[in-house]
Amino acid sequence: MHYMHPAQYIGQEHVIGDWTLKVASVTPRVFIIDNFLTPQECHEIIRLGVDKGLKPSTLHASATARETNDTATRSSSNTWLARDTSYLTEDIYQRAAKLTNIDPDLFQKFHETSAQHHSIAESLQIVRYRKGEEYTPHHDFVSPSINNRFQGTRFATLLIYLNTVDEGGETRFPRAVNNYNAAGLEISPNAGTAVLFYNMLEDGNVDDLSQHGSNKILGNTNKWVANLWIWDPVIG
Numbered sequence: 001m002h003y004m005h006p007a008q009y010i011g012q013e014h015v016i017g018d019w020t021l022k023v024a025s026v027t028p029r030v031f032i033i034d035n036f037l038t039p040q041e042c043h044e045i046i047r048l049g050v051d052k053g054l055k056p057s058t059l060h061a062s063a064t065a066r067e068t069n070d071t072a073t074r075s076s077s078n079t080w081l082a083r084d085t086s087y088l089t090e091d092i093y094q095r096a097a098k099l100t101n102i103d104p105d106l107f108q109k110f111h112e113t114s115a116q117h118h119s120i121a122e123s124l125q126i127v128r129y130r131k132g133e134e135y136t137p138h139h140d141f142v143s144p145s146i147n148n149r150f151q152g153t154r155f156a157t158l159l160i161y162l163n164t165v166d167e168g169g170e171t172r173f174p175r176a177v178n179n180y181n182a183a184g185l186e187i188s189p190n191a192g193t194a195v196l197f198y199n200m201l202e203d204g205n206v207d208d209l210s211q212h213g214s215n216k217i218l219g220n221t222n223k224w225v226a227n228l229w230i231w232d233p234v235i236g
């Protein structure tokens with residue numbers, strides 16, 4: 001397993017360089033990081049996404065992830081930006097490595113020391129939700145075949161808000177139970193803020209409580225996010 005930032009109580013802070021990771025939930029482990037991107041960087045990522053071309057989202061569509069039997073519905077559109085798209089995307093991978101305390105080399109397409117070892121980071125997924133669009137609660141981990149000895153899956157999610165949404169569009173963790181309060185957790189999208197959460201537990205099992213979704217967009221402001229999924233290091 002990779003290193004996991006501790007989350008002992010809500011409001012606990014970890015300082016990494018210029019960032020402060022603030023614990024928003026202990027179970028599941030969710031951290032909020034303000035000013036992960038500047039407003040200009042947010043615009044630039046949206047522009048790169050628009051230039052690439054957005055397509056209606058499917059569930060867990062990526063080179064590495066397989067579809068699960070999740071019944072979640074996802075009405076947004078998205079595209080993928082590889083790490084080497086621009087200086088900015090390269091920098092975002094470097095920042096993500098620093099933030100998660102993971103060797104940035106592991107986020108390269110191929111690990112230097114072994115051509116068989118694929119990157120543990122997916123391409124950056126850019127997502128746009130328009131009015132009325134949502135992503136119902138789901139897990140980001142995928143369930144590998146039970147014949148696969150190494151049950152590798154999405155270890156952590158770095159979700160970056162690329163704009164501020166006034167009406168709806170909150171990220172919701174409906175199963176978050178904290179301080180005996182089962183109301184769940186909702187985070188309003190704020191441009192440049194990142195949310196880091198772990199889809200796995202420290203013992204290597206998946207975390208059922210990491211289930212989350214995006215509330216419906218209620219107003220006329222679209223919601224834009226970037227997802228960076230990081231896999232656990234056991235590569236079969």
Ligand SMILES: O=C(O)CCC(=O)C(=O)O
Nearest residue numbers: 170171212213214225227
């Ligand atoms: O847009 C959000 O707030 C959550 C997105 C999400 O859960 C996903 O794309 O897997």
Ligand SMILES: [Fe+2]
Nearest residue numbers: 138139140212
């Ligand atoms: Fe998700």
